[in-house]
Amino acid sequence: MPDREIPGDRTEPAFLPYGRQEIGDADVKAVVEALVSGWLTTGPRVVEFEQAFVSHVGAKEGVAVNSGTAALHCAMRALGVGPGDDVIVPAITFAASANAALYEGATPIFADIEPDTLLIDPTSVAARITPATRVIVAVDYAGQPADYNALYALAKPRGIRIIADACHAPGATYKGRATGTLADISCFSFHPVKHLTTCEGGMAVTDNSGMAAHMRRFRNHGIDSDHRSREAAGAHAYDMVELGFNYRLPDVQCALGLSQLKRLSGWVAARQRIAALYEDALAGLAEAVPLKAHRDRTNAHHLYVVKLMDGIDRDRVFARLRADGIGANVHYAPVYLHSHYRKLGYKPGLCPVAEAVSRQILTLPMIPAMTAGDVRRVVGALTRATA
Ligand SMILES: Cc1ncc(COP(=O)(O)O)c(C=O)c1O
Structure with a gap:
């Protein structure tokens, strides 16, 4: 059976969002x-x-939770992050990457990014490491893995751990190794715009069984057993050994995830094909350039981000695209410029590259079902919008 279509898809050039889930009849079943x-x-x-x-x-243990944010929080707890600790996070990411450190009473320290990939810049990380640094969060921005070898070269000798925020990058590789195997703990999101969805959901992945057990307990209020294991043992007693949360992912949503997982590789390949079409179509447009692709990585292309030429008014281009039915978006403003972080004392100027680049970036639609015609339509609209 074909996947359901959004009404209007065939009759008019429908609004093309920057991302959208694909739910088929097998998922419903x-x-x-x-x-x-x-x-x-x-x-x-x-x-x-x-x-x-x-x-x-290709990892050993997975802990399913009800969001990517919960996965990041579980990872912080399992790595022992707490008050007095610094957690280095790239300035350009979704706020959850840094918020997870705040949940545990730690201090997010924002590192700058590489201007052409928007990935965390290891040189900036090196400049921010102190004896208080406990964790580095590497964000695989837009679907391209961060430079894990460079980050571990800094982290390992100092006993610093790395969390991969791989929410953008299931199916990507770094030097032939898959995301999910690149860090102490890797976190994925199953939000509807991501590669596969469970409506809301996430997973923390690790090869460390002790950390996995800790995260399983933490997602269940800090209780040392769950309902099913007590049923199986015919037991009623349990102990709450630490203060945890209810981060459990229901079976109904796991069923959706299991069904969607069968199509993950195909969806990643489709995203890569669409990215190649974009690259060709953008080759003639000096006003917008794709992000740089590192040769030692493959990109899962959660987001298709372009950088507009210096001097172009990004917000005007954004508004023109929207008026033309193209669901452009912006990922992201520097996290520390949000009001909450300002209230905590963070100030503009911390990460100059991130602040400059964040005014030039634009996210274009990236949906596995897009056709070559859709890509031409987007690039045509972008050409008009930047003229
Ligand atoms: C980089 C990044 N980290 C974390 C998250 C949080 O995931 P969720 O929305 O599932 O909590 C997201 C989701 O948008 C994300 O893009």
Whole structure:
């Protein structure tokens, strides 16, 4: 059966959002089966989804949680991040990458980015390391992995751990190694605009079984067993050994994730094909350049980001694209410029490259079902908008 279409897709040039989930009949069937299975949450599909996901990425342990943000929070806890610790985070990322450090009472320290990839700049990280640094968060921005070798060269001798915020990059590789295997703990998101969706959801992935056990406990209030294991043992007693949260991902959503996972590789390949089409189509447009691709990495292309030439009014281009039915977006403003971070004392000027580049970037639609015609339509609109 074909995937459902958004009404209007075929009759008019519909508004093309920057990202969109793809839900097929197999997904609907899997969800319905889970709904009537007797296990809505903490049931067998959670473990099945965890195992299927980690075997897909080539890691040992996966802890399914109800958002990518929860995965980052679990990772911070499992790595022992707490008050007095610094956590180095790139300035250009979704706020959750830094917020997870705040949840644990630690201090986010913002590192600058490489201007042509928007990935965390190891030189800037090196300049920010102090004895208080406990963790570096490497964000695989837009779908391209960060430079893990350079980051570990800084981190390892100092006992600093690395969390991969791989929310943009399931299916990408760094020097032939898959995301999910590149850091102490890697975090994924299954939000609808991501590569595969569970409506909301995420997973923390690691090869360290002690950390995985800690994160499983933390997602369940800090309780040392879950409902299903107590049912199996015919036991009622449990102990809450630390203050955790309810970050559990229900079975119904894991069923959707399991069904979607079967198409993940195909979707990543489709995104890569669309990126290649964009690159060709943009070759003749001096006003907008794609981000640089490192040769030792493959890109899962969560977002298709271009940098506009200096002097172009990005917000005007954004508005013109929107008026033309193109769902352009911006990912991201520097995290520390948000009001909450300003209230904490962060000030403009911390990361000059990030501040400059964040005014030039524009995210163009990237949806696996896009055609070559869709790409031409977007680039045509961009050409008009930048003229
Ligand atoms: C880089 C990055 N980190 C973390 C998250 C948080 O994921 P979620 O929305 O599933 O909590 C996102 C989601 O947008 C993200 O893009």
